[in-house]
Amino acid sequence: MPTIKDVALRAGVSATTVSRVLNNRGYLSEELKKRVHSAMDELNYRPNELARSLSRSKSNIIGLIIPHVSHPFFAELTSHIEEHAYLQGYKLLLCNSQHDKTKELEYIDMLRASRVDGIIMGSHTLEVDAYRQMSLPLVTFDRRISAEIPYVCSDNYGGGVLATSLLINKGCTRIAHIGGHPELHILSRLRYEAFRDTAGKMNTWHTSLHTDNDSFDEEAYERLLDQLFREHPGIDGIFAGSDIIAAYALKTCRERGLNVPEDVRIVGYDGIALRKLLAPQLSTIRQPVEEMGKLAVDLIIRQVDGGAVAAEYILPVELEEGATT
Amino acid sequence: MPTIKDVALRAGVSATTVSRVLNNRGYLSEELKKRVHSAMDELNYRPNELARSLSRSKSNIIGLIIPHVSHPFFAELTSHIEEHAYLQGYKLLLCNSQHDKTKELEYIDMLRASRVDGIIMGSHTLEVDAYRQMSLPLVTFDRRISAEIPYVCSDNYGGGVLATSLLINKGCTRIAHIGGHPELHILSRLRYEAFRDTAGKMNTWHTSLHTDNDSFDEEAYERLLDQLFREHPGIDGIFAGSDIIAAYALKTCRERGLNVPEDVRIVGYDGIALRKLLAPQLSTIRQPVEEMGKLAVDLIIRQVDGGAVAAEYILPVELEEGATT
DNA sequence: TTGTAGGCGTTATCAA
DNA sequence: TTGATAACGCCTACAA
Secondary structure (H helix, E strand, C coil), X not given: CCCHHHHHHHHCCCHHHHHHHHHCCXXXXXXXXXXHHHHHHHHCCCCCHHXXXXXXXXXXXXXEEECCCCCHHHHHHHHHXXXXXXXXXXXXXXXXXXXXXXXXHXXXXXXXXXXXXXXXXXXXXCCXXXXXXCCCCEEEXXXXXXXXXXXXXXXXXXXXXXXXXXXXXXXXXXXXXXXXCCCCCECCHHHHHHHHHHHHHCCCEEEEXXXXXXXXXXXXXXXXXXXXXXXXXXXXXXXXXXXXXHHHXXXXXXXXXXXCCCCCEEEEEEXXXXXXXXXXXXXXXXXXXXXXXXXXXXXXXXXXXXXXXXXXXXXXCEXXXXXXX | CCXXXXXXXXXXXXXXXXXXXXXXXXXXXXXXHHXXXXXXXXXXXXXXXXXXXXXXXXXXXXXXXECCCCCHHHHHHHHHHHHHHHHCCCEEEEEECCCCHHHHHHHHHHHHHCCCCEEEECCCCCCHHHHHCCCCCEEEECECCCCCCCEEXXXXXXXXXXXXXXXXXXXXXXXXXXXXXXXXXXXXXXXXXXXXXXXXXXXXXXXXXXXXXXXXXXXXXXXXXXXXXXXXXXXCEEEECCHHHHHHHHHHHHHCCCCCCCCCEEEEEECCCCHHHHCCCCEEEECXXXXXXXXXXXXXXXXXXXXXXXXXXXXXXEEECCCCC
């Protein structure tokens, strides 16, 4: 591969000059620019980003740590993050933590060693200090770690209220919430709290079930749903913590001969694109996934550029009513 | 961030020596190793991978170009690729080409500039020469570019035969295939060819429909399916080019009041994990996605290490019969 | 407007 | 067994 020196030689100038036209710094005559550019073209020259990064101490790489890219929600989020990073001149290093503490730690270490400019954390299983100490631009999804680390999330509580009151207003009298484990620090826990609060306020009987871990475990949801209908046969409304869970709920109802929405009303959360196939006409609370991804990238870049960022970014959700309520 | 010099100073040795213990080269007394290691620990030192890469001219990064990470099949593939790359000490740079020629070209350029050690192409919209000229370890999925560029795919033809004969053996007499555009160079075209050949050989009436482009276009499939049932109301068997398409077929049948498998039998292709939710009990041809991902990574690494690789790797598929046939 | 020299953090080559 | 010294390819003072 040709280097800057080869280009300099061919254009009859010094390497510095080539570097200048490369970065458009200082005063350069048009003629010179042209000469250098054609030398580059002839040699099919591309500046070595490794060398540039080392020299500038800036890699233009963002690390993304998520539990599972194969989970539809994260797949969508990743897709948007990649796109916006690319548009801003950043590359994306992908890390699947699989909700594993050790892996997450190793990835963070690896990303620091790779001198990424910042890390977007969609997975966070570590203790607060582990994140604070890393002195790197950081953004998390759905988790408040400390005042210095900004987070992006949808209006979980608002969404929970919307979903719950929709069920109740439609006439449900025995409603259930199914979600991931409501760890204290995970903000999606607010969906559950909103459910509980709203049902309480509206004097509606309610119950809720949670998986042990946040892993994308298909069977866990099926087991949970079976348990729900076994223990509470009269359930007539379900607020699912995600569209995937809602799809399982629909499937379970179908298998049990329960009609939706006549016998049971179901509302999901997320608004993933796949829902149209997964559960046609599903009522759901739509998160602005694209905006969330874009915002996360922007927040990293703003920090890189020394700008100030707020502590929290709570984006509005939207109720999309389909035919399952 | 501390550098190798800081460690050297603290351990009372030269930078060269630190580098030696870092890479375990040459003879080093246990005592010295210990001393250096504790200096590293105390400083919380991590070698700068950018500098290492530059010096060794090896980045330990693999570039992955795919059309859409949010497509379930690619999401799964990406997940496996990332995992195996990680296990082998490689990082993954993710690129969503969106089936766009310009983007693909820009990504290739960017990856070369970043000095990735190799590129796995799950998207390939360019001309043969563009790939041949890049003189970088390469592996493609489902496309034969030239004899020097190895490709990984499932036994598309075999899978097509399995699916088609399953339909016919179950008694279907008017069968259809729906798939992506059968471009000449895309190997998934073999699924279609197998369908045609097998139906012909078994004297079964058959037809087929294809989308214009390979993009993950939901509506296109719905339109295609509508067209199919309008033009050929007697269809009693469908071989879908993917599980996603099969899910659309199921949905369409449901909407039209057709029972599966009584009125119409359906078999998909891919075997994505999500099929259990998308189309419970779907009969499908399962590709060994994980092996394919692992193999692609291995083939890159083998080339990086100067090893020889074959031109093609065709992995066996498996018929998984569910309740839709 | 252009060039020289030194540095980014590491590894490789020689000597000692 | 250890240490200078010169790369790797680029960028940025400082000089001219």
